[in-house]
Amino acid sequence: MVLPNVMSGLGARHGLYTLSLISLGAGWLSTWQSNWVAAQLREDGYDIEIIQISTSGDVLDGPIGAIGSQGVFTKEIQRSLMANEIDFAVHSLKDLPTDDVEGLCLSCVPLRETIGDVLVSSAECSLHDLPPNACIGTGSMRRAAQILSQRPDITVRDIRGNVETRLRKLDEGQYDAIVLAEAGLKRLELFDRISHVIPTEIMIPAVGQGALGIECRRGDAHVRSVLDVLCDDRSFIAVTAERTMLRALRAGCLAPVAAWGRFENNALVLTAVVLSADGTERCDVEQRCELLIEERDSQLSQAAGLGRSVAAELIGLGAEEMIAQARGA
Incomplete structure (x- = not known):
């Protein structure tokens, strides 16, 4: 296991920002995620303080679905953001619920890793x-x-x-x-x-899998501008399609729902599946849209539209009933 060297590349000081580490006891992967983001910003000359925050998902035992609900790894972190205890937080994007939290926003998605x-x-x-x-x-x-x-x-x-x-x-x-x-x-x-x-022909990934999501306060324009240097537009656009679809299905990140957004030339393609808990029934949908306007906000809007369209087709195929049955399984 190799972790980034977070003590190098300090450069000129632009100010102090705090970064939350979203696990109890510094698990390997959550440590890597936070250290990687900190290292990138330190190379750009920012001081970063990493703060550990334990979550109910870290300390409670048993199946995730039995602990309570989606968001067991994020709610404590979001409370710290809203209380101004930290300036931004690094999430594994597949664990970040799609519902909006008043005053917060998903500000940045760095280049996505392998999705499978x-x-x-x-x-x-x-x-x-x-x-x-x-x-x-x-x-x-x-x-x-x-x-x-x-x-x-x-x-x-x-x-x-x-x-x-x-x-x-x-x-x-x-x-x-x-x-x-x-x-x-x-x-x-x-x-x-x-x-x-x-192969993705056998197992489509979770919504947001392979991507990091950096969350901050919506009104903090300076922090958002700092984080923007880490953003990869195509990764952000692809996961926007996936997350919008999941939100439109009202499925949550624990349901048997999978999606894979990716670019094929200038087209954004979204493949999605909803399954019964035992895998005997499934609804599969794939749609694409051409992104003709290069401006990021416009492409994010089109990606959201694609997500809603895929969700609507899945609902027409009976996805809502499958999700409801899976939750009761």
């Missing part, structure tokens, strides 16, 4: 090569439903904890394999733990 999911197993095999009745660990209903859609004979069991905890549970033999985001293992340089990259 990977199988981690001591056997170094693919999903289809796992033996019958193998036990796979995942805390995601989206992953579980897509696994069962391909391999109904597989036993899917809940797993909690950060990356290092999940890998330890696998190594202890509690599971035959686990599914993790490829982006996290790549950022931590744990390439040797990847047994198989699951």
Whole structure:
């Protein structure tokens, strides 16, 4: 595991900004995320103070869906933002709820990492090569439903904890394999733990997977301008389509909903699926739109329109009923 050197590249001082670290006990991935953002801004000459904030999602045990609701990893951080205790916060974007929080905004999305999911197993095999009745660990209903859609004979069991905890549970033999985001293992340089990259034809990623989201106070124009240097427009536009679709479905980040927004030449393409909890039913939609105006705000608006259009088509195919049934499963 390699973390960025956050003590170098200080340059001229532009002012002090605080950056929240969104885990209890500094898990590898959340540490990497916060340190990476801090390092980028320090290279531009800003002083950054990293503050650890523990969340209910970090300290409570059991399946995420049973802890309460979406946002278990973000609410405490957002309260700190609104209380002016920090200036901005780094989130794993797939964990950030899509509902607006008054006074806050998603200000920046840096260049997105790889979007896919990977199988981690001591056997170094693919999903289809796992033996019958193998036990796979995942805390995601989206992953579980897509696994069962391909391999109904597989036993899917809940797993909690950060990356290092999940890998330890696998190594202890509690599971035959686990599914993790490829982006996290790549950022931590744990390439040797990847047994198989699951193709997107088999498993579409979570909304926002592979992307970081930097949140700040909507009215803080100076901080927003500082953060803008980290923003990758195409990544921001693609995840806007995904997040708008999820919000229009009123599904939340815990539902069996997957989406992948990407650019193909000048067209924005959004592929989405909603599944039943057991993977036996699914609604698949793919739409695209041409982004002819280069100005970012206009493209973000078009991306949001694409997300709403995809959601409407999914609803017409019965997605709302599947989501409701999955929540009661």
